[in-house]
Amino acid sequence: MDQFLQLTVAGLGTGMIYALAAVGFVIIYKASDVINFAQGDLLLFGTYLIFFSLVQIGLPWTVGVLLTMLVAAGIGVAVERTVLRPLIGEPIISMIMVTIGLSSVLRAVVHAIWGPQPRTFPSFLPEGEVMLGSAVVSADRLVAIPLALALLAGLALFFRRTRSGIAMRAIADDQQAALSMGISIPRVFATAWALAAVTAAIGGIMLGNIVGVTPNVAQIGLRVFPVVILGGLDSIRGAVVGGAIIGLLEFYAGGYIGHGLNLIIPYVVLIIVLMVRPYGLFGKEIIERV
Amino acid sequence: MSSVSALLELNSVEVLYDDVILVLRGLSLEVPEGHIVALLGSNGAGKTTTLKAISGLLKVEDGEVTDGLIRFDGHEIHGLPADRIVRRGIFQVVEGRHVFEHLTVHENLLAGAHTRRDRGGVPDDLKRVYGYFPRLAERKRQWAGYLSGGEQQMLALGRALMARPRLMLLDEPSLGLAPILVQEIFGIIRRINEEEGTTILLVEQNARLALSVADYGYVMESGRVVLEGSAEELGDNEDVREFYLGLSEIGRRSYRDVKHYRRRKRWLS
Numbered sequence: 001m002d003q004f005l006q007l008t009v010a011g012l013g014t015g016m017i018y019a020l021a022a023v024g025f026v027i028i029y030k031a032s033d034v035i036n037f038a039q040g041d042l043l044l045f046g047t048y049l050i051f052f053s054l055v056q057i058g059l060p061w062t063v064g065v066l067l068t069m070l071v072a073a074g075i076g077v078a079v080e081r082t083v084l085r086p087l088i089g090e091p092i093i094s095m096i097m098v099t100i101g102l103s104s105v106l107r108a109v110v111h112a113i114w115g116p117q118p119r120t121f122p123s124f125l126p127e128g129e130v131m132l133g134s135a136v137v138s139a140d141r142l143v144a145i146p147l148a149l150a151l152l153a154g155l156a157l158f159f160r161r162t163r164s165g166i167a168m169r170a171i172a173d174d175q176q177a178a179l180s181m182g183i184s185i186p187r188v189f190a191t192a193w194a195l196a197a198v199t200a201a202i203g204g205i206m207l208g209n210i211v212g213v214t215p216n217v218a219q220i221g222l223r224v225f226p227v228v229i230l231g232g233l234d235s236i237r238g239a240v241v242g243g244a245i246i247g248l249l250e251f252y253a254g255g256y257i258g259h260g261l262n263l264i265i266p267y268v269v270l271i272i273v274l275m276v277r278p279y280g281l282f283g284k285e286i287i288e289r290v
Numbered sequence: 291m292s293s294v295s296a297l298l299e300l301n302s303v304e305v306l307y308d309d310v311i312l313v314l315r316g317l318s319l320e321v322p323e324g325h326i327v328a329l330l331g332s333n334g335a336g337k338t339t340t341l342k343a344i345s346g347l348l349k350v351e352d353g354e355v356t357d358g359l360i361r362f363d364g365h366e367i368h369g370l371p372a373d374r375i376v377r378r379g380i381f382q383v384v385e386g387r388h389v390f391e392h393l394t395v396h397e398n399l400l401a402g403a404h405t406r407r408d409r410g411g412v413p414d415d416l417k418r419v420y421g422y423f424p425r426l427a428e429r430k431r432q433w434a435g436y437l438s439g440g441e442q443q444m445l446a447l448g449r450a451l452m453a454r455p456r457l458m459l460l461d462e463p464s465l466g467l468a469p470i471l472v473q474e475i476f477g478i479i480r481r482i483n484e485e486e487g488t489t490i491l492l493v494e495q496n497a498r499l500a501l502s503v504a505d506y507g508y509v510m511e512s513g514r515v516v517l518e519g520s521a522e523e524l525g526d527n528e529d530v531r532e533f534y535l536g537l538s539e540i541g542r543r544s545y546r547d548v549k550h551y552r553r554r555k556r557w558l559s
C-alpha cells in the first residue's frame with residue numbers, strides 16, 4: 001500500500017511534466033496541423049536556460065524562471081517567423097520536415113553552448129521527502145502535480161475565454177472562415193509557438209529540478225509522443241490524462257514488475273488503446289451532417 | 291448606377307487564378323451607402339470571385355487582382371491583407387456557411403467580434419444578435435457543428451453582425467435551405483439593412499428572391515457585368531425573366547437547379 005502511494009505520486013508528478021510538454025505539442029497541432037518533432041528539444045532548452053539563469057548569471061530563481069519563459073517565448077516566435085511562416089500555404093508535410101530539422105538544430109545549439117556533461121542547479125522546488133500516511137514520497141514530485149495542473153487549467157481557460165484562444169480554435173476548425181473574420185493567421189501561429197515553447201520550458205524547469213540538467217532531458221521530452229497519441233493529438237484534456245496514464249504506467253511497471261519493463265509497458269498500452277480508439281482517448285470528433 | 295457617394299466601387303477589375311485562369315474580365319460595379327445591391331449570375335459567372343476580390347480572401351486561393359480599382363469609402367483597398375480589410379469595415383459571409391463546428395454558438399459569435407476595438411460593446415451586440423435569432427439563443431452552449439443548416443446560416447449572419455461592418459458581402463445565403471427558412475433569413479437581411487444601416491452586396495442564384503430585397507442589381511456572365519438596373523427594371527426585363535426567374539415553369543426548374551447545384555458542390559468539398 002505504501003509502495004502503491006509512492007509510485008502513484010511519483011508517476012503522477014512525472015506524468016504532469018509530460019503533460020506540460022505535450023500540451024505545447026497539442027497547441028501547435030490544433031492551430032496549424034503541424035506535428036512538432038522539436039517539442040522535446042524545447043523542453044531541453046528550458047532546462048538549460050534555467051541553469052544558465054541561476055548558475056551562470058546568478059539570478060534569484062523567481063527572476064530566472066521569468067527570464068526562461070520570456071526567452072522561450074521569443075524562441076517560439078522566432079521559429080515561427082523565420083522557419084515556418086515562409087511555408088504557409090505549402091503542404092503541411094514540408095512544415096513537419098522542418099520541425100525535424102529544428103529538433104537537430106536546437107539539440108546541437110545546446111550541445112555547443114553547454115557541452116555533454118550533466119550539470120545541476122540548486123533546486124527551488126521543495127526538497128526532501130514528505131510523509132503521506134506511512135508512505136514516503138519525494139516533495140518535488142508531489143508539488144509538480146498541483147503546479148502543472150494549475151498551469152494546464154489556466155491554459156484551458158485561455159482557450160475558452162480569451163480572444164486569442166478562441167481565434168486559435170477557430171483557425172483550427174476552418175481557416176478560410178477564420179480569415180474572413182479578420183483573424184490573422186500568422187499572428188495566431190506565432191502565439192501558438194510562443195505558448196508551446198513556454199509550456200515546454202516550464203516542464204523543462206521542473207525536470208531540471210527533479211532529474212538535473214543533462215542532454216537526457218530531450219529523451220524524456222520524447223515521451224510527448226505516446227502521451228499525445230494516447231490522449232488525442234488535438235486535445236488538451238487528452239494531454240493531461242495521457243500524461244498521467246503514461247507516467248503512472250511507467251512507475252507501476254518499474255516498481256511492481258521490474259526495471260526495463262517500465263519503458264515498454266506504456267507503449268503496449270498505447271497500442272491497445274489505439275486499436276479501440278484510433279483517434280486517441282479524446283481525439284476530436286469529426287462532425288458529420290449531410 | 292452612378293452616384294456620388296458609392297461606399298464600394300469596382301472599376302474594370304480583372305482576376306487571375308493560378309497566374310493563367312482569367313475569371314473576372316473588367317468587372318465594374320458600385321454599391322451606394324445604405325443600400326442592398328444584388329449580384330446575379332449563373333454558376334461559374336464569377337460572383338464568389340468578385341466578393342473574394344473585395345474581401346482579400348482571394349490570396350489564399352492563388353487568385354490575384356491583376357487590373358482595375360477596388361475602392362472602399364474612397365480608399366483603394368486592393369492589396370491589403372484580409373484582416374485589415376475586415377478592420378476597415380467589410381465583412382464577407384462566405385458561401386456554404388462555414389461555421390466553426392467545434393466552437394459553441396456563443397464562441398462563434400465571439401469569433402465574429404474578433405476585430406472589434408470597442409470590446410465593451412460586445413455583450414450588447416450579443417444580445418442584439420440573439421434578438422434577431424432567438425433560436426441561436428436557445429442553442430448558445432451547443433457545438434455549432436450540430437446546428438441545422440438554417441441555424442448555421444443564422445449563425446453565419448450573426449457572426450457578421452458581431453463585427454459591426456459597414457458593408458456586408460453575402461454569398462448565397464439561401465443555399466440549400468427550405469423555402470420557409472429562406473423567407474426568414476431574407477426578412478432578417480432586410481432588417482439588418484434597415485435597422486443597422488448596413489450596406490449589403492448580395493450574391494444569389496435565386497434572382498427573384500434577391501430582387502425582392504435589393505434596390506439595384508447587376509447580372510454577370512463570364513466575369514463581366516452584362517446587365518444592370520434597379521430591382522424593378524431587372525424584374526421586368528425579358529431576359530432576366532426568362533433566364534434567371536424562369537417564369538414559365540418556376541417551381542420545377544428552379545428546384546432541380548438547386549438539387550444539381552448542391553450535388554456539384556459536395557463533390558468539390
Ligand SMILES: Nc1ncnc2c1ncn2[C@@H]1O[C@H](COP(=O)(O)OP(=O)(O)OP(=O)(O)O)[C@@H](O)[C@H]1O
Binds near residue numbers: 308
Ligand atoms: N481557386 C480557384 N482556382 C481556379 N479557378 C477557380 C478558383 N475558384 C474559382 N475558379 C473558377 O472561376 C470561375 C468563377 O468561379 P466563382 O466561384 O467565382 O463563380 P460563382 O459565380 O460564384 O459560381 P457559383 O454560383 O457556382 O458559386 C469558375 O469557372 C471557377 O471554376
Ligand SMILES: [Mg+2]
Binds near residue numbers: 337338339461
Ligand atoms: Mg459562388
